[in-house]
Amino acid sequence: MDIVGEFHLIENDGKSFLEYHHSKYHPIPQIQSPPSSDNKFINNHFLQSLFLCPKERWRDAFRVRTQHYTFHPIISSPECCYTYHSVHPLFWCNNKEFEKDGGCDICNGVDFGTDYYLCVYCDEKYHRECVQSPLKIKSPYHPQHSLQLYYRRYIPPIIKCLCCERIASGLLYYCDICEVFMHPVCAMRPIPFVIDQPKRHDHPLTFFPRQASLTCNVCGLLRKNYFTYICVKCNFVAHKDCMYFPRIIKISRHRHRISYTTSLQSGEWFCGVCRQSIETSYGAYTCDKCCDYFVHSICALGKDMWDGKDLEGVPEEDDITEDVVPFIMISKGVILHFLHDHHLYLQVSMLYDENKFCQACVLPIFEGDFYSCIECDFILHETCAKYGRKLQHALHPHPLTLKLVSPYESGCYGCDACGRVCGGFNYGCHLKECNFDLDIRCASISEPFDYQGHEHPLYLALNPEEKPICHICKIKCKKQLNCIICDYIICLxxxxxxxxxxxxxxxxxxxxxxxxxxxxxxxxxxxxxxLRDTNVIYWCDECCITVHIDCLFGKDPYLKHGHFYKLYGYKHQTFCKSNTSRPLCNYCRKRCQNKIFMRDNIMLCSVRCV
Known part of the structure; x- marks a missing residue:
């Protein structure tokens, strides 16, 4: 049973579909398990065939040695062979209500719909397609080659399904020639042959299997292995996903809404996100208020750009982020900040004291004016005191709110831009599902950014999944700035x-x-x-003094000393080391350079050692 079933053109409610069909499995057979003690019943050739539990097929695959540690070809047929396999009764479930509980245990997918199999022995649910999946399949989505059934361990690198673009692991179909992956559910899903009312065209569009040969009129890209539809009348080509692009959206990189247009006026235009040129004959997004702002369709709909909402018909006032002033001016040089209960007084730059630090950025007061509280040790740089209560930042599609981490929670947070553990102010997203935090140093980054160590302006990277190496610290970037002229990359x-x-x-x-x-x-x-193995240091031009960054600030410079932090389930108190002693860290056995983390009389030198 190498290639089982095929796609047929069918009519359903007046609409045409390409639907996967196999006569043996349609309609669904009534599954029954044979009595374990009745060998005659098992050997009876009239016995109705049973499907093999997917976990049994998975175990068979792991018995075969392969060159790839992560990929194991499935060698067992979907049907149960009583000679070689133990019988795990599978029951066909057909619920009237949509089943959302849990996920398929063999493909790691979710959403069973109304039909699925239940294995009594494993106590697991499986998609119908995962249970009935043949060893090979030929899909209209990838007509060039057959797809073979594999089991893949869930380990890096991450691969994605060609159809749904979700992570593909567990049971999947794979073309080793084109490096194409598909979930069994996606590989057998009905394909609309004709789309009658596409959002981006006036005529019906017909499915065209040769995806790699045509450029999409909507996104302007020739994307290999993408599902393509065409209009013969207009010579119009569109990827399936591109047909449903939103009309009006708000992106994080621009202050106004932008709207989709099928083409641009002649001229040389550049994308406001990736900074690359835009082909005027294809679709793009443009700002009606800024006559020179354009964005590639694909760039505008990126993960960090767009919040997923089509704003067509929504009043524009609804997405305005007000820049609310963070303090009340009591009198000249006296303010009341919304994150502190006492009045703050403007002070002129004082003599350097490493124990006096700003509560917002947690850096010492090196120079410049600052606000201080006469009732407690609360200090703010003058610039830090002016950060607005609301912020729309290029790194996140939702508005961010300035807040102070609660000491009753963890007392600190991890910045999603630079990866540092911080204890000062942060900008956070109000949506729980985002769980996005940005420290105020990273929040100050805007485009174009002028960095003192590079001659060209820098721009935030487009693809959030790419983790290139920073040219300064030589470590993979969490978020980075790129130079569009010379490939220079620096992490935040x-x-x-x-x-x-x-x-x-x-x-x-x-x-x-x-x-x-x-x-x-x-x-x-x-x-x-x-210092030969060091990429970045601090240097005094007058005295020729050189200092490591960690030696100057410590390994965790943005956590405050004298505070409690809940780290990895335990509460730790931080102390600043004294001038007379540098205790040994109980973990790495090195001297504590700056802060000391103490828990139950255990002394540690950094969050890493914690």
């Missing part, structure tokens, strides 16, 4: 390092130094270790 962790700082044993400012300039320096003033 390095971007937001203070450009100049103070060191307690130097009366001058130290500036950040990176790249080849570091190689010319010899050793760190604090730890006295070599």
């Amino acid at each position: 962790k390095c971007t937001t390092l203070p450009s100049k700082v103070r060191y307690k044993h130097d009366k001058h400012f130290l500036r950040v130094l990176c790249g080849e300039e570091v190689c010319e320096k010899s050793w760190c003033e604090v730890c006295e270790h070599d």
Whole structure:
């Protein structure tokens, strides 16, 4: 049973579909399990065939040695063979209500609909398609080659289904020539042969299986292995997903709404997101208020760009993010900030004290004016005090709200842009499903960004799933800025390092130094270790002092000393090391450089050791 069943053109309610069909499995047979003690019943050739539990097929696949550790070809037929397999009774369930509880245990998919199989022995539910999946299938979505049934372990790299673009693991169909993957449910799903009322065209569109040969008029891309529909009358081509692009949307990279247009006026235009040129003969999004702002269709609908809402017919006032002032001006030089109960007084820059730090960015007061509270130790940089209560940032599609992490919760958060553990102010999304937090240093990043260590303007990266190597720290970026001229990449962790700082044993400012300039320096003033393997340091031009970043700020510079933090289920209190002692970390056995994390008389030097 190499290739089982095929797709047929059928009519349903006046609409044409390509539907997978196999005469043996349609209609669904009444499944019954034979008595285990009745061998005559089992050997009776009139016995109705039973389907094999998918887990039995999975176990058979793992018995076969393959070159690929992650991929195991399924070798067992969907039907049960009593000679080789133990019988796991499968019961066909047909519920009137949509079944959402749990997921298919063999393909890791969800949404059973109304029809599925239940294995009494495993106590698991399976999609009908996963149970009946043949060893090979030929899909109109990928007509070039047959797809073979495999089981894939859920380990990196992440692969996605050609149809639904969800993660593909467990039971799946795979073309090893084209590197195409499909869930069994997606591979057997009915395909609309004709779409009568597409959103982006006036005429019906017909399914066209040769996807790789035509450029989509909606997105302007020639995408291999994408489902394509055509209009012969108009010479119009559209991917299936592109036909339903929204008409009016709001993206995180622009302050106004943008609307879809089928073509642009002649000229040389560049995308406001990826900064690449736009072909005027294909569809794109444009701003009606800004005559020169255009975005590729695909760029506009990216994960970090768009919140998934079509705003056609929705009043524009509904998506305005007001820049609410964060404080009340009591008198000249006196304010009441909404995140603090006492009045704050404007102070002129003082002598450097490493123990005095801003409650918002958690950096020391190196220079500039600041606000301080005379009733407690609450201090804010003047610039940090002015951060608005609401923010629409390019890294997130929803409005963000400025807040202070509650000491009754964890007391800290992880920034989704730079990955640092922070204890200061943050901008958070009000939607629980997002769980998005941005520290105020990363929130200050805007496009184009002028970085002191690079000669060209930098822009935020488009694809959130790409994790390139930062040119400064040589570590994979969580979020990054790119140069569109020279391939320069810098992560937000390095971007937001203070450009100049103070060191307690130097009366001058130290500036950040990176790249080849570091190689010319010899050793760190604090730890006295070599700097040859270091990519970024702080350097004093007057005294020629060089210091590691961790030696200057500590490994966790954005957590406040003297506070309690709940880390990995335990409450830790932070202390600043004294000048007379540097205790050993109980985990790494190294001297604590800056902060000390204490839990039950255990001393640790960093969150990593915690």
